[in-house]
Structures are given as C-alpha cells and as structure tokens.
Amino acid sequence: MTDAELLAGLPPFDQLSAEHLAAVASTAASVSFPAGKILFSEGEPAFGCWLIRSGQVALGSQMPGRGQVVVQTLGAGDMLGWSWLVPPHCWHFTAIAVTGVTAIEFDTTRLRALAETDPALGYPLALKLFEVVVARLQNTRSRLLDLYGNPRER
Amino acid sequence: MTFPAAVLSMAGLDELISTLAGDGYRVVGPTLRDQAIVLAELTSAGDLPAGWAVQTGPGTYRLKRRADSAVFCHSAGPQSWKQFLHPPDRKLWSADRDGFHPADDRQQPPFAFLGVRACDLAAIDTLAGVLGAGAWPDRSFRGRYRGLFVVAAGCTEPGGVCFCASMGTGPRPGPGYDLALTEQIDQAGHRFVVEAGTEAGAQVIARISHRAAGEAELIAARAAVDAAAAAMGRQMPAVDLAGLLAASRDSVSWEQVAERCLTCGNCTMVCPTCFCTTTRDSSGETGEHAERWQHWASCFELDFSYLHGGSVRSSGESRYRQWITHKLGTWHDQFGRSGCVGCGRCIAWCPVGIDITEEIATLVALREEGAGEAAGD
Amino acid sequence: MNADPMLPARYLVADTRRETHDSVSLRIVPAGEPLPAFRPGQFTMLYRQGVGEIAISVSGDPSAADGSLTQTIRDVGAVSRALCRCEPGDIVGVRGPFGTGWDLESAAGHDLVVVAGGVGLAPLRPVVLGALARRAEFGRVVVITGARNPREFLFREQLAGWADDPRLEVTLTIDQPAAHWHGQVGFVTEPLARQETEPARTIAFLCGPEPMMRFSAEALMARQIPAASIRLSLERNMKCGVGLCGHCQLGPLLICRDGPIVDYETAQPLLAVREL
Structure with a gap:
C-alpha cells in the first residue's frame, strides 16, 4: 500500500482529493518508536506531526516534586503535534511513547510549504486539522466539568 | 343493563342518606363551612348546602344566596373526593425489632359519595387509572375505591371557571356511578330524577320512598344537564394538547407565566387528580421504633425534583411547565388519558388567577405565530 | 413476592x-x-x-x-x-x-461497549459479569471506565483483573493528571472514539453523570451507532419506586417505572431540554 492509499482511509485525510492526497503523502513516512522514547520536549522548536497508528503517547509537563505529569494520553487515530503550525513554533508539552508506537510522520516544513502554495489543499487541510483540535478541546472541557466529583464537595 | 328511572323528593334524598349510612357507608357530600362548600360526612339531607350557589373566576370563589333551596347547584369547591380516596397524610408502615408492619387502613367502612359532578366522577376514574391500576397498584387506594358507592349529580349550573364540556368529561356524568341524580325545582316542586348505573344502585332505590319517573321527566332532566355544556365559563382550546405541549418545551410563555406564578402549589392541592406524594421517616428517641408516613406533595416544591447536589427543576418556569405538561400532555404517555377533567379548581384557587385554558391558548397563539413566521421566511 | x-x-x-x-x-x-x-x-x-x-x-x-x-x-x-x-x-x-434492566439477553450476538463514569460503574458491573458468565454469546466486550483520579475507581482489584483478562478490552482513564498513573489520561469519549466499532453489531451501555452519557452517546452516534442501540441508566428523584408518587418524571417517562434503563432514541430529546 502506498502512503497515499494509506492516508486515503484515515481521518483527517479521508476527504482529500487524490491529487492532494498524493501531495500530502509525499511529506509522510511510516515510523515507529519504542516505549519510553521522547518524541519531543517542551520548549524545543516544533517540527513534525504524527498520525498515531498504534500504541500510546503521553503528553505531559515536568512539575517540581511531581515529576512528569501526564495531561493527556493519545492513541490510535489521534493526531499528535500542532505547535509547528502556530507561533512561536515551540513545543508546549513533552510527548513520550508510553508503549511501542507506530505512526505516520509528516515533514511539516514541506507540508506547510505545500499548503501555502496551494490554498485549494491548504484550506481543506487546515479545516480538517481544526476539526481534530476542536474535538480535543471539547474533550478537555468535559474534564473541566469535574463530572465525577462528589456533590457534597461542590 | 338499564334500570327504570325514579323520582325522589327531598325526604327521599334524606332517606337515601340514612339508608346508605344504615348499610355501613360513611356518606360524604357537600356542606357549608368557613364560607365555602366543602365535603364532609353527612348525617342527613339537612347538612347539604340548601340555597347556596357559588361564584367562581380566576382567583375567586364566593358563596352566593340562591332564590331557591337547591342543594347541588354549586360548582366545584376547594376540596375534591381525592382527599377521601387518597388521603393527604397517611401512615405507610411502622418498624420495630420484629420488622416492618403495614399500617392497617383497610378496615375502615366504605365511602358513599353523594353529589359527585361529572368532572369529579371522571377525576375519580382518573385517580383509579393512576393509583389503582398498573403493575404496582396502591393497595390502600384500591381498598377504599373498591367499596365505593357513588351518587352522581348532574350539573345544571356550571361555574365561571368550568370547562368540563371541552375536556369531554361532562356535564352529563359518565359511567362509574351507582346512582345519578338531577335536581329539579319548578312548580311541580323540589325533586331529584334518579337513574341507576348499577344493580347496587337500583336496589338502594327500591328500598327508599320514590315514584317512577315519567319519560318526559327523564328527558327534561337530561336536557337540563346537557344544556349546561353551553353555560361553561371557560373552554379548553380544541387542539392536540399533548402534541402542543411536547412542541412547546422551549416556549417563551413559560417565562411569562413564571412572572405571575408564586409556585405555591395550590393548583396541585385542589386538583382532583394531582396524585403526587412524598414520604417522611421518623423514629423514636431510642431508634427502635420507626414510622413512614406518606403525604401529598406538589411538583411546585423546590425539592420535588431533588437529586443529590440540587434540584432538577429549580426555576419557576420549569415547574409550571412540568405541571401543565404533565396534566394535559405526558399523562397520556404515562396513563393513557388526560390528567385534566375541566373542573376549574386550579383557576379559582390560584392566588394570582393563572388560568390553565388561557395558558394553553397562549401556547397555541405562539405556535401559530411561529408557524406564520416560518411560512413568511 | x-x-x-x-x-x-x-x-x-x-x-x-x-x-x-x-x-x-x-x-x-x-x-x-x-x-x-x-x-x-x-x-x-x-x-x-x-x-x-x-x-x-x-x-x-x-x-x-x-x-x-x-x-x-x-x-x-x-x-x-x-x-x-x-x-x-x-x-x-x-x-x-x-425498574427496567439492561436486558443483556437481547444483546446476544453483538459487540458490547460498556462506558462507565465514576460511580456509574456500579450498575454496569453486573453487565460485565453477565457477559463474562456467558462470554461465547457476545462478540467483543469493550469496557471503558473513567474516574476523577486513580483513587476514585470503584472495584479497583476487579478492574485490574479485568484489564488482564483476554476476554475483555478494558480502558481506564482519568480526568485529573495524577502521579504514578500508568493508565490513560483523558475523558471517556477519547478512548471511545478510538474504538473500531461496527455500527450494526454494537450495543452500548452507558452509566455516569448525565453530561458524560450525552457526550458518550454523541461520540457513538458519530461512529454511526444508532441511538436505539445505546442504552443509558438515568437518574431522577425516586421515592416510591413503583410509579405512584410522581417524583421521578422526565417528560413522558416515570424513570422508576419506564427506566432507569432507557435507550438514547427515547432519552436524547428529553435530556436536551433544560430543567425538564
């Protein structure tokens, strides 16, 4: 299976045209990481994003006295990495493979260049990524509701 | 089976009361107390509110003198038969070291209700459909309902808040009575045309002084009751009420009615079909003896919908919406009929005069407006 | 009786x-x-x-x-x-x-997706026990359970056993980041959205706070699982338990009698109304 064929079956790319898929696929490569591998670290310049195919990645932050605190776990089907897209282009959290992970890695420098030169690709791609970010935000908001708290403590 | 109609004099009515009492019934009917016509145990026809009528309107209930001495020509008062069949407060059980003991309220003598108007006869049937039917009937209610003897009274002078004709429950009493009286006063005197609905009713008539009713007399009595349909002070809009209310859950009208509604719950207390109850548990000082009592509750109470942490229906608008929607709409889903019989009590006894028929008319108008706007787009 | x-x-x-x-x-x-x-x-x-x-x-x-x-x-x-x-x-x-039950019998031949939040796991435990007792009758048995933090999971030892049981696919996820936690961090809808479900052969069982059940049901419906295949355990003020006291109404439903287990097709329009 080519990278383009693979991407065609995966949200957020499943709605792109064949031509655009091929363009996106040209920036993609299949990768794998062992458990414990740090994919990126808080504060570093942000390059790359990943569509996780299997395994789990923990996003977290270092806290004095508490060590690495995980704020979110990502798994199969999730997109990892936004910071390359927005200033200041630095990673906000640290990503660590919790288990062995397989993913499709995108060369975001090339992906951004493609999107900028061809808005007909850039716009739908940005919309699709936005959809994923919104879902992530809604899930995070659900947690903010603290739904499982005891009403006595409210 | 039909039974021949009869005519009772006032003395015959008195005999009816004493005969029923002699048969072991507690005879309950209308009587005058505290400037209202209330329901209480009667010892004779002399206890009936002879010569009194009532004037009703939104937030209004006033006694007024009549020119004649009619005893059943007054529309619904502050009480209903609910208080006898479904008492406001009753013990469910007591508990001690040996276990739980049901309260024994089934040994009481049965009731004979005298002067039940069509709306209230429908209300008794409605209550029976809620409390006396289903997989888990209320045994205590069933005990009282089963032994009931009903003497209906055809309503010839409906009040200002009455709308039973538009609810399909009156003015002619529907099935469910043992005897149905129609009070008539004219040159021929003060008398009651009686029709029996059951064998038990016919047998009671056979034992008291009466004469056979002439065909013309019976037709005239029925016509007098049927004519009352045109004299109702109010009318429920003839629409699909359940559908209207289900489609109006987000209506702006709830906010408007909540500005007036005091959430006092009077409407639910006077309603002859509002059946909701709650319980209170108590225990003696040593904790060995405990009791549970059941008492009427109202969906207007804040803690009616309490769930750990807070009440589901905290706003006045949601509580009014619940009441009217249940009464006229979701009652159909739950019990296969309407919960409203058109007696008008909720209108008369609302301290701010909120009118259930007017609130429905408002919802109808808002729907039509909305449909008009949608069509205009 | x-x-x-x-x-x-x-x-x-x-x-x-x-x-x-x-x-x-x-x-x-x-x-x-x-x-x-x-x-x-x-x-x-x-x-x-x-x-x-x-x-x-x-x-x-x-x-x-x-x-x-x-x-x-x-x-x-x-x-x-x-x-x-x-x-x-x-x-x-x-x-x-x-009240009504989960009616596990009618889910025979299907994949089961059990989503529990907080103490919502309590009424769902019999579903998982029932499925394990008659494991061959069902396809996949997916259990996703969320809690505020690792200390607030019910039945912790049993959950650990289930997590190791090859007959079950168990995910534990917490809302609040916590030290020494090796499970997932995220709302229950996140692991739920990662499930490769087959809409026609999936029956979902949800119990937890009402918003959690709504969000989970919507996540399932986004995966084309019909509302009628999603069962929820609803909660209202139950007093008599037998449909006589009126307290537990939710629109047309008397939750003690017509619930607590209701399908989402019925519940969805009712749960959407404020203070119903």
Missing part, C-alpha cells in the same frame, strides 16, 4: 467493603423472606432505620445463589451517609426489584 411494594423487607448487612474515600459496597442477605430476583440494571429502595430511603442500583452479580444483594453507595447525603456507615450485623430495609 413481597405483597406490598411499599413495605421494606428486612436484610442483614453481611459484609461491607470500602471502595473509595466516599463509596462503600454492602453485601446484604435476607433476614426473612427474600425479595424476588433482580435483573442487572434494576434498583432497590434501600432504607436505614429512622433516617430514610434512597434508590440504589444493584452492583453485584444478581444471580448470587444465596439471595444476597451487593449494592454500592456513595456518601452524598444524609441517607447515603448512614448507609455507608453500616456495619456487619446491621439491619436495613429493602424494597424492589424496581
């Missing part, structure tokens, strides 16, 4: 087990005539002498041969607190069984 549904039956507290800082499981056995058998998803009205009575779902294997009932109670008010403080040998009053 207990002739009068309003009259509690006497049960003896046989065991108590602290589940979390605010939740306790009681195993109770009949002190006299036992109540009729419970189906998973049904509830009791549980009474503590002199304090009062509340609705509690059955959280144990309802087919226990000794007629015992296991119920898990969270201390959220006066009655639940008194029940949480019960000790072996105490007497409680029990009425039931009331």
Whole structure:
C-alpha cells in the first residue's frame, strides 16, 4: 500500500482529493518508536506531526516534586503535534511513547510549504486539522466539568 | 343493563342518606363551612348546602344566596373526593425489632359519595387509572375505591371557571356511578330524577320512598344537564394538547407565566387528580421504633425534583411547565388519558388567577405565530 | 413476592467493603423472606432505620445463589451517609426489584461497549459479569471506565483483573493528571472514539453523570451507532419506586417505572431540554 492509499482511509485525510492526497503523502513516512522514547520536549522548536497508528503517547509537563505529569494520553487515530503550525513554533508539552508506537510522520516544513502554495489543499487541510483540535478541546472541557466529583464537595 | 328511572323528593334524598349510612357507608357530600362548600360526612339531607350557589373566576370563589333551596347547584369547591380516596397524610408502615408492619387502613367502612359532578366522577376514574391500576397498584387506594358507592349529580349550573364540556368529561356524568341524580325545582316542586348505573344502585332505590319517573321527566332532566355544556365559563382550546405541549418545551410563555406564578402549589392541592406524594421517616428517641408516613406533595416544591447536589427543576418556569405538561400532555404517555377533567379548581384557587385554558391558548397563539413566521421566511 | 411494594423487607448487612474515600459496597442477605430476583440494571429502595430511603442500583452479580444483594453507595447525603456507615450485623430495609434492566439477553450476538463514569460503574458491573458468565454469546466486550483520579475507581482489584483478562478490552482513564498513573489520561469519549466499532453489531451501555452519557452517546452516534442501540441508566428523584408518587418524571417517562434503563432514541430529546 502506498502512503497515499494509506492516508486515503484515515481521518483527517479521508476527504482529500487524490491529487492532494498524493501531495500530502509525499511529506509522510511510516515510523515507529519504542516505549519510553521522547518524541519531543517542551520548549524545543516544533517540527513534525504524527498520525498515531498504534500504541500510546503521553503528553505531559515536568512539575517540581511531581515529576512528569501526564495531561493527556493519545492513541490510535489521534493526531499528535500542532505547535509547528502556530507561533512561536515551540513545543508546549513533552510527548513520550508510553508503549511501542507506530505512526505516520509528516515533514511539516514541506507540508506547510505545500499548503501555502496551494490554498485549494491548504484550506481543506487546515479545516480538517481544526476539526481534530476542536474535538480535543471539547474533550478537555468535559474534564473541566469535574463530572465525577462528589456533590457534597461542590 | 338499564334500570327504570325514579323520582325522589327531598325526604327521599334524606332517606337515601340514612339508608346508605344504615348499610355501613360513611356518606360524604357537600356542606357549608368557613364560607365555602366543602365535603364532609353527612348525617342527613339537612347538612347539604340548601340555597347556596357559588361564584367562581380566576382567583375567586364566593358563596352566593340562591332564590331557591337547591342543594347541588354549586360548582366545584376547594376540596375534591381525592382527599377521601387518597388521603393527604397517611401512615405507610411502622418498624420495630420484629420488622416492618403495614399500617392497617383497610378496615375502615366504605365511602358513599353523594353529589359527585361529572368532572369529579371522571377525576375519580382518573385517580383509579393512576393509583389503582398498573403493575404496582396502591393497595390502600384500591381498598377504599373498591367499596365505593357513588351518587352522581348532574350539573345544571356550571361555574365561571368550568370547562368540563371541552375536556369531554361532562356535564352529563359518565359511567362509574351507582346512582345519578338531577335536581329539579319548578312548580311541580323540589325533586331529584334518579337513574341507576348499577344493580347496587337500583336496589338502594327500591328500598327508599320514590315514584317512577315519567319519560318526559327523564328527558327534561337530561336536557337540563346537557344544556349546561353551553353555560361553561371557560373552554379548553380544541387542539392536540399533548402534541402542543411536547412542541412547546422551549416556549417563551413559560417565562411569562413564571412572572405571575408564586409556585405555591395550590393548583396541585385542589386538583382532583394531582396524585403526587412524598414520604417522611421518623423514629423514636431510642431508634427502635420507626414510622413512614406518606403525604401529598406538589411538583411546585423546590425539592420535588431533588437529586443529590440540587434540584432538577429549580426555576419557576420549569415547574409550571412540568405541571401543565404533565396534566394535559405526558399523562397520556404515562396513563393513557388526560390528567385534566375541566373542573376549574386550579383557576379559582390560584392566588394570582393563572388560568390553565388561557395558558394553553397562549401556547397555541405562539405556535401559530411561529408557524406564520416560518411560512413568511 | 413481597405483597406490598411499599413495605421494606428486612436484610442483614453481611459484609461491607470500602471502595473509595466516599463509596462503600454492602453485601446484604435476607433476614426473612427474600425479595424476588433482580435483573442487572434494576434498583432497590434501600432504607436505614429512622433516617430514610434512597434508590440504589444493584452492583453485584444478581444471580448470587444465596439471595444476597451487593449494592454500592456513595456518601452524598444524609441517607447515603448512614448507609455507608453500616456495619456487619446491621439491619436495613429493602424494597424492589424496581425498574427496567439492561436486558443483556437481547444483546446476544453483538459487540458490547460498556462506558462507565465514576460511580456509574456500579450498575454496569453486573453487565460485565453477565457477559463474562456467558462470554461465547457476545462478540467483543469493550469496557471503558473513567474516574476523577486513580483513587476514585470503584472495584479497583476487579478492574485490574479485568484489564488482564483476554476476554475483555478494558480502558481506564482519568480526568485529573495524577502521579504514578500508568493508565490513560483523558475523558471517556477519547478512548471511545478510538474504538473500531461496527455500527450494526454494537450495543452500548452507558452509566455516569448525565453530561458524560450525552457526550458518550454523541461520540457513538458519530461512529454511526444508532441511538436505539445505546442504552443509558438515568437518574431522577425516586421515592416510591413503583410509579405512584410522581417524583421521578422526565417528560413522558416515570424513570422508576419506564427506566432507569432507557435507550438514547427515547432519552436524547428529553435530556436536551433544560430543567425538564
């Protein structure tokens, strides 16, 4: 299976045209990481994003006295990495493979260049990524509701 | 089976009361107390509110003198038969070291209700459909309902808040009575045309002084009751009420009615079909003896919908919406009929005069407006 | 059968087990005539002498041969607190069984997706136990359970066992980041969205706070699972348990009688209305 064929079956790319898929696929490569591998670290310049195919990645932050605190776990089907897209282009959290992970890695420098030169690709791609970010935000908001708290403590 | 109609004099009515009492019934009917016509145990026809009528309107209930001495020509008062069949407060059980003991309220003598108007006869049937039917009937209610003897009274002078004709429950009493009286006063005197609905009713008539009713007399009595349909002070809009209310859950009208509604719950207390109850548990000082009592509750109470942490229906608008929607709409889903019989009590006894028929008319108008706007787009 | 549904039956507290800082499981056995058998998803009205009575779902294997009932109670008010403080040998009053069940039988031949939030796992445990007891009747059995933090999962030892059981696909996820936690961090809808579900052969069972069930049901519907295949356990103020007192209404439903288990096709339009 080519990278383009693979991407065609995966949200957020499943709605792109064949031509655009091929363009996106040209920036993609299949990768794998062992458990414990740090994919990126808080504060570093942000390059790359990943569509996780299997395994789990923990996003977290270092806290004095508490060590690495995980704020979110990502798994199969999730997109990892936004910071390359927005200033200041630095990673906000640290990503660590919790288990062995397989993913499709995108060369975001090339992906951004493609999107900028061809808005007909850039716009739908940005919309699709936005959809994923919104879902992530809604899930995070659900947690903010603290739904499982005891009403006595409210 | 039909039974021949009869005519009772006032003395015959008195005999009816004493005969029923002699048969072991507690005879309950209308009587005058505290400037209202209330329901209480009667010892004779002399206890009936002879010569009194009532004037009703939104937030209004006033006694007024009549020119004649009619005893059943007054529309619904502050009480209903609910208080006898479904008492406001009753013990469910007591508990001690040996276990739980049901309260024994089934040994009481049965009731004979005298002067039940069509709306209230429908209300008794409605209550029976809620409390006396289903997989888990209320045994205590069933005990009282089963032994009931009903003497209906055809309503010839409906009040200002009455709308039973538009609810399909009156003015002619529907099935469910043992005897149905129609009070008539004219040159021929003060008398009651009686029709029996059951064998038990016919047998009671056979034992008291009466004469056979002439065909013309019976037709005239029925016509007098049927004519009352045109004299109702109010009318429920003839629409699909359940559908209207289900489609109006987000209506702006709830906010408007909540500005007036005091959430006092009077409407639910006077309603002859509002059946909701709650319980209170108590225990003696040593904790060995405990009791549970059941008492009427109202969906207007804040803690009616309490769930750990807070009440589901905290706003006045949601509580009014619940009441009217249940009464006229979701009652159909739950019990296969309407919960409203058109007696008008909720209108008369609302301290701010909120009118259930007017609130429905408002919802109808808002729907039509909305449909008009949608069509205009 | 207990002739009068309003009259509690006497049960003896046989065991108590602290589940979390605010939740306790009681195993109770009949002190006299036992109540009729419970189906998973049904509830009791549980009474503590002199304090009062509340609705509690059955959280144990309802087919226990000794007629015992296991119920898990969270201390959220006066009655639940008194029940949480019960000790072996105490007497409680029990009425039931009331309400609709999960109807696991009708899910035979399907993949099961169980989504529980917080103490919502209690009424769902019998579903998982039932599925394990008749494992061959079902396809995949997916269990996703969320809690505020690792200390607030009910049945922690059993969950650990389930996580290692090859017959189940179990995900534990927490809302609040916590040290020394090796499970997932995220709302239950996140692992739920990662499931490769087959819409036509999936039946979902949800229990937890109402927004959690709504969000989970919507996540399932986004995966083309029909609303009629999503079952929820709803909660309203239950008093009598038998549809006579009117307290537990949710629009056309009397939750004690028509619920607590309701499908999402029925529940969706009702849960969408404010203060219904």
